[in-house]
Amino acid sequence: MREIFERVLATGVGLDEAGILEVLRSPDEELPELLQAAHDVRMKWCGPEVEVEGIVSLKTGGCPEDCHFCSQSGLFASPVRSVWLDIPSLVEAAKQTAATGATEFCIVAAVRGPDRRLMDQMREGVKAIREAVDIQVAASLGMLTQEQVDELVEMGVHRYNHNLETCRSFFPNVVTTHSWEERWSTLKMVRDSGMEVCCGGILGLGESIEQRAEFAAQLAELDPHEVPMNFLNPRPGTPLGDQPVVEGPDALRAIAAFRLAMPRTILRYAGGREITLGDLGTRDGLLGGINAVIVGNYLTTLGRPATEDLALLADLKMPVKALSATL
Amino acid sequence: MYCDRCGFPKDNSDHGFCEAARKLEPPRYCTHCRRRMKVQVVPAGWTATCVEHGTVTA
Ligand code: SF4
Ligand SMILES: [Zn+2]
Ligand SMILES: [Zn+2]
Numbered sequence: 001m002r003e004i005f006e007r008v009l010a011t012g013v014g015l016d017e018a019g020i021l022e023v024l025r026s027p028d029e030e031l032p033e034l035l036q037a038a039h040d041v042r043m044k045w046c047g048p049e050v051e052v053e054g055i056v057s058l059k060t061g062g063c064p065e066d067c068h069f070c071s072q073s074g075l076f077a078s079p080v081r082s083v084w085l086d087i088p089s090l091v092e093a094a095k096q097t098a099a100t101g102a103t104e105f106c107i108v109a110a111v112r113g114p115d116r117r118l119m120d121q122m123r124e125g126v127k128a129i130r131e132a133v134d135i136q137v138a139a140s141l142g143m144l145t146q147e148q149v150d151e152l153v154e155m156g157v158h159r160y161n162h163n164l165e166t167c168r169s170f171f172p173n174v175v176t177t178h179s180w181e182e183r184w185s186t187l188k189m190v191r192d193s194g195m196e197v198c199c200g201g202i203l204g205l206g207e208s209i210e211q212r213a214e215f216a217a218q219l220a221e222l223d224p225h226e227v228p229m230n231f232l233n234p235r236p237g238t239p240l241g242d243q244p245v246v247e248g249p250d251a252l253r254a255i256a257a258f259r260l261a262m263p264r265t266i267l268r269y270a271g272g273r274e275i276t277l278g279d280l281g282t283r284d285g286l287l288g289g290i291n292a293v294i295v296g297n298y299l300t301t302l303g304r305p306a307t308e309d310l311a312l313l314a315d316l317k318m319p320v321k322a323l324s325a326t327l
Numbered sequence: 328m329y330c331d332r333c334g335f336p337k338d339n340s341d342h343g344f345c346e347a348a349r350k351l352e353p354p355r356y357c358t359h360c361r362r363r364m365k366v367q368v369v370p371a372g373w374t375a376t377c378v379e380h381g382t383v384t385a
Contacts, residue, residue, distance in 0.1 A: 054370040055370070056368075057368060060367065060368075079334065079355035079356065081365050081366065083366065083367050085369075089367070093369045096370050096371040100370075233351075236332075274351055275351065295370070297370050297371070297372070297373065299368060300352075300366070301351055301353075302351045302352060302353065302368065303351070306370070
């Protein structure tokens with residue numbers, strides 16, 4: 001396997017699906033070497049900086065879609081109720097995020113796609129943030145029309161998140177109210193608009209190891225600017241509420257495999273890392289291919305305090321990416 | 328009193344799992360009346376509101 005690591009390191013060209021699968025199947029004894037290889041690739045092709053981001057839910061709950069992992073679907077008996085964040089609180093959340101040194105602030109809504117009300121809230125919210133806070137604004141509002149893509153660009157949204165969530169072959173097991181292809185077509189429009197594409201997913205939905213490799217290969221084909229990696233945090237009342245969490249070593253192998261599949265992408269720790277990896281595993285992932293974090297709380301669950309992650313980055317001598325470096 | 332995570336009565340039953348989970352989750356049910364609360368999570372905190380019993384924040 002050392003040979004294929006050397007090739008990725010030298011060329012910056014990611015592993016193909018067969019290579020990814022080999023990595024995902026590697027034994028625990030080889031994990032330290034694998035993480036080191038992924039870390040070397042990250043350091044060579046991305047550098048030591050870590051991109052820090054905060055996220056907030058502008059519209060929570062009551063979503064008409066049925067993504068089986070999601071506590072915000074209105075179709076399950078989840079305790080999450082529908083709620084909207086007001087603009088002053090949105091600006092305050094952006095300020096809190098910027099105060100951690102973060103350069104990215106992502107506004108998220110639990111919707112199939114935006115309606116007029118949500119686009120109007122976005123327009124007002126993005127404007128208010130840009131006037132008051134020095135931070136880049138990203139958005140995640142579900143599937144878009146071309147007009148909505150254009151409108152977001154015009155508002156100054158610089159990156160759009162839309163996760164494929166899992167590989168094409170497993171997607172119908174997880175979502176039945178829309179297709180993987182519909183998600184893909186939104187991503188194409190975002191890409192063509194010049195906005196940065198942020199696209200990742202969730203591991204531990206019941207997919208096989210082969211399907212995990214398939215997913216990484218499909219993401220590599222899309223070649224997103226950023227890939228957020230979530231690990232399922234089973235939510236009460238959802239169809240996946242009793243699914244076991246991903247084992248730590250499997251999560252770390254997946255992190256390394258995703259890095260080796262996409263040497264130059266921003267590979268971000270997103271939801272579920274606290275329960276899957278804990279403090280020690282979080283550190284291992286940052287030394288195994290991860291080069292971005294979400295700090296603070298998530299959309300409906302809590303993260304560890306931003307100060308703990310920042311202290312860890314300082315300890316690892318990984319500088320937080322500055323705003324000037326991202327503009 | 329009700330468990331603020333699962334909404335079931337606190338009396339004799341064991342909510343140890345709920346309490347552990349609550350370290351990484353905001354409350355969802357009002358402890359007084361068991362209503363589902365409106366919960367807003369933000370990067371540095373959360374607020375949870377029961378229409379009858381008011382708002383808790385952290
Ligand atoms: S579209 Fe988004 S908010 Fe709606 S159910 Fe799926 S993951 Fe949840
Ligand atoms: Zn309980
Ligand atoms: Zn109440």
